[in-house]
Structure formats: structure tokens, C-alpha cells
Amino acid sequence: xxxxxxxSEPDYLGGDPVAFGALVKRYQDSLFAYLGRMGLxxxxxxELAQETFLRVWKNRDKYDPARAALSTWIFTIGRNLALxxxxxxAVPINDDADVDQxxxxxxxxxxxxxxxxxxxxHESIVxxxxxxxxxxxxxxxxxxxxxxxxxxxxSEILNFSEGALRTRLSRARKRLSVALNKLDTRHE
Amino acid sequence: xxxxxxxxxxxxxxxxxxxxxxxxxxxxxNIAAFEREREKATDNTCPVVQQTxxxxxxxxxxxxxxxxxxxxxxxxxxxWFVTAAG
Numbered sequence: 001x002x003x004x005x006x007x008s009e010p011d012y013l014g015g016d017p018v019a020f021g022a023l024v025k026r027y028q029d030s031l032f033a034y035l036g037r038m039g040l041x042x043x044x045x046x047e048l049a050q051e052t053f054l055r056v057w058k059n060r061d062k063y064d065p066a067r068a069a070l071s072t073w074i075f076t077i078g079r080n081l082a083l084x085x086x087x088x089x090a091v092p093i094n095d096d097a098d099v100d101q102x103x104x105x106x107x108x109x110x111x112x113x114x115x116x117x118x119x120x121x122h123e124s125i126v127x128x129x130x131x132x133x134x135x136x137x138x139x140x141x142x143x144x145x146x147x148x149x150x151x152x153x154x155s156e157i158l159n160f161s162e163g164a165l166r167t168r169l170s171r172a173r174k175r176l177s178v179a180l181n182k183l184d185t186r187h188e
Numbered sequence: 189x190x191x192x193x194x195x196x197x198x199x200x201x202x203x204x205x206x207x208x209x210x211x212x213x214x215x216x217x218n219i220a221a222f223e224r225e226r227e228k229a230t231d232n233t234c235p236v237v238q239q240t241x242x243x244x245x246x247x248x249x250x251x252x253x254x255x256x257x258x259x260x261x262x263x264x265x266x267x268w269f270v271t272a273a274g
Contacts, residue, residue, distance in 0.1 A: 017216060024212050033204035046207055053215045054222065125203050128196065147200045177191040 012070065013060035024053050027071065030150045031078050037144035038082045039132040048085060052078040071150040076157055079141070086137050131179035139172035 012023035031052060035045040055077050056063075063073055132140055145154045146169050155165045192200075 017219065020219065021212060021216055024215050028211060028215075029206050032207045033202075036204040037200065042205060046211065049207060049211070050215055050218060054218050057219050058222065121203065124195070124199055125205075128199050128203070143200070174191045176196075180196065 013056075013063055015060070020057060023056075023070075027074055027150065028053075030148060031074065034075060034078060034144050034148045034151075035082055036129070037132065037147055038079075038086065038137075038140050039129060039135075040082065040085070041129075044085065048078065048081050051081055055081075068156075069152050072152055072157065075145075075148065075151045079145075079157065083137065083141070127180065127183055131176055131183055134179045134182075135172065135175055138168075139175055142168050142172045143176065 010019060010022065012019050028049060031049050032045050035048050036042070040048065052074065056074055059077075063070070068076070132143070135143075142158065142165070145151050145158055146165075151157060155162050158165060160168065
């Protein structure tokens, strides 16, 4: 399917650790962001991203460029790990700590200590994460995939048709918007 | 795409933190540890020696089996004979 894409890429999976290090560098930020969009905490994202790359290394012989682009394969491994983690809830997702943190940030309790834009950004990301966590796993999964440009064939990963994916994304975005508004109302 | 404001859109796309600076080193250390374990497991595997059984041993096994079967038959007949005579 995507052999033309993969053939132009360096041989990341040939068994050379240096080349594999380049692959980690290339995808670590986007994978981390993808897992964050699934509603996982930074610590959980780091743990799952580690596990994803380790599995990519272990299974590198099984990768078939004719079946999927390398990025799609990596993100599929990450997605499966995230889904099983969310199903088990073995890794803290964030909830309570973020709720308290958001309440403090929103009331300005710690604002004087850090009045910069960094503070504002942090508040926004905590708010967004809380809203994402109030959505169903399916909604989060759709949002995460659709906002990750490295995932090329989103409908294939999610097993939806293109039309169904557009509809479901639109619904998920509406629900996210409602969740954000609810969060603001609760803390006003 | 609708309903979400531009700020939220931007956050969803680009607002996420990057992994720590040690992340990649940590991944590579895990991979090195995995490879070491795998090599150790390969070294510890005992070599399998394929042995073939020579033809005369097959004959001995067959003869032994026939003698054994004969003895079993002899025992069964003797029990039957004693039971029938009694």
C-alpha cells in the first residue's frame, strides 16, 4: 500500500541501534502528543511511549512496508497499548490531581508565583486534559488519531469508513466542546 | 470541523509537552538490556545432538519385544490353565 513512502525512508529497522535512535527522535514528540490526546498523564505517556518503541524494536522483523506506512505501524502499536491501559486503568490517567490543580490555577491561587504565558498554557492544557478524560475512550481515540498528522490512514486504524470517521469526529468535537464549557461553569 | 474555538484547536494540535530529554537514552538503554538478555538466553541454550540408532539396535529392540510378548502370552496361558484345571 505504502511501499513507495517507506522505500524513501532510512533503514530504521535494520537492527542498527543508531538508526533506531533516529527513528525514536523522529516520532517521539508526535507519539507523546498522540498519547496525551488519549487523555493520559505525562508519566503514563512516557511509560507507554517507551513500551511502544521497545515493541517496535522487538517486532521489527514483522513489519511489512507493503501493508502499512512505518508511522502508521508505530502509532497502531501505541494505540493498542493505550487502549489496554485505559481498559485496565492500571496507570494513573490524572483525574484527581488535575481537578485540584485546575481549581487552583483557575482561582488564581498560584498565579502570582508564575504569571507568565507558560502558566496560562499550563492551565489550558490541564483543562483540555480534564475535558478529554470526561469523554468516552472511543471519542478520545478518534480525536487523537485525527489530530495526529503522522497517522496517514486514520480510517483504517480505527476501522471506520471515511464518511463514518468524519461524522464521529464531528460528534466527538461537539462533546469535547460541551465538556470544556461544563468545566468552566463548574469552576466559575 | 466545528464547535471548538481556535485556541483549543491549536492546543489539540501543538499544545502537548515533549518527552523529557532523557527519554531517547532511556529507550536505547531498554533496547540494549533486551538485546543482552536475548544473547544470554541464546548462549545458555544446550546444543541438540542428533543421534541415529544403528540397525543392529533396531533388531535387538524387535527381538526383545518378541521375547517379552511371548512371556506375557505364557503367563496368560498358565493362569488360564490353572483356572481351568481347578
